[in-house]
Amino acid sequence: MGNLLFLFLRLLKFFRRTGLKIRGKTEADIHAERVISGKAWEEFCDNLKSAGASLMYPGAPRDAFSQAEGLRYLSRLTRGGLEAFVEYCDPAFPVLRRMAHETVKLGADNPDNYYFNAQISGKYNYRICGKRNSVHYIGFFTQNGNYGTTGGLAPCGTLEHFNLKLEDDGSFEIILSETPTGKNWLKTEPQTTMVMVRQTFLNRFTETPAEVTIENLDGRKAPEPLTPTMIDEGLKTASMFVAGASIMFAKWANGFQRHTNQLPLFSPEISNAAGGDNNIIYYHSHWKLEDHESLVIRVKPPDCDSWNFQLNNYWMESLDYRYFTISINKASAHYEPDGSVIVTVAHKDPGKPNWINTCGHHNGTMLWRWYRLAEGVVAVEPGCRVEIT
Secondary structure, X not given: OHHHHHHHHHHHHHHHHHHHXXXXXXXXXXXXXXXXXXXXXXXXXXXXXXHHHHHHOOOOOOOHHHXXXXXXXXHHHHHHHXXXXXXXXXXXXXXXXXXXXXXXXXXXXXXXXXXXXXXXXXXXXXXXXXXXXXXXXXXXXXXXXXOOOOOOEEEEEEEEHHHOOOOOOOEEEEEEEOOOOOOOEEEOOOOEEEXXXXXXXXXXXXXXXXXXEEXXXXXXXXXXXXXXXXXXXXXXXXXXXXXXXXXXXXXXXXXXXXXXXXXXXXXXXHHXXXXXXXXXXXXXXXXXXXXXXXXXXXXXXXXXXXXXXXXXXXXXXXXXXXXXXXXXXXOOOOOOOOOOEEEEEEOOOOOOOOEEEOOOOOEEEEEXXXXXXXXXXXXXXXXXXXXXX
16 A cells, blocks of 8 residues: 555656746755745744644644644644654754654654654665664664655554674674665665664663764765755645644544543554654553542553653643653562452542653543563453542
8 A cells, every 4th residue: 555655645746847847847946946935944934833633633732721722732733743854854864863852742653762863865875873782672673654644654664672783792784775785774765764773761861872873875965955845845745744743642632531541452554654663562542530530440461571651741742751750560560369460540640650751741642552462372452441549
């Protein structure tokens, strides 16, 4: 399906280029005209304005507190989009950077993760160099498309740490190309647009994240001057990212309300299209609690590499894990004698282990993950019930 989409898009571009040629113009001419006329900026602003519809999407909370968080959310997406697609947009000189972090959040960003992204192009080959250090897990992924396009992010290549060949000092080198090359290879395709490095901590306070850098292998030493094409396309992609991501996750949050205070399995196909890891099983949902209520989650974790649970606001931003305990994982949890885990989501400390703080929220979204189940092991849906406190 993804290949058909990209074929269709290439056909559209072909007919567009043919039409421009007949008129004696190039794509660069059109971009230059849009920049000079102000059309590029106008459309950027119009797309940002349209992103506001996500705050009014059916099911979204309309109270002032939630709407204020929603406006901050859109401003954060705008900042992240501009950095990714305008400031660091040149695939000839990519930079691995944290697009989602403590103050730019989207799509139930994982407090136990460091996400590094770089804009790349399938027409180049790249090298990632780094040092493994002590982080529990590291994986490298190439993606086709982006949040702002039809089809979202489609998986391309994958290289995880258990297949990563290290030197004696813990360093490594990975080649990104269409054909297998070198000790460590990460697949790209002509439509590849992004490389993601996902690092997962069991204890983010004691583990050291991997060091990673990326370089283009075509030999150039300095970037070309900024072009009207780069700024026009960058502004367009950034604004489409803000509008596309916000409305997509608004739809998700609305759908989660069909099973409020429960944690059913989320569609792997949908999560993969949004950049999820196909080795992780996701249980997305919506939660809602009155002042006198708590949500008690009980499950016996299956044999897996790791697991975690997190609480988010309605806009699918993780709550502020810098100052509050809003998530729990395999290493930090307290276990019952039978190996099960009881997690309590409550407004105030109930005096029990595994308390998750709502941070002044009365509703939002939530997510449970099983990471890389052992062979032959079946995923388990966490059991949930609302209790009076």
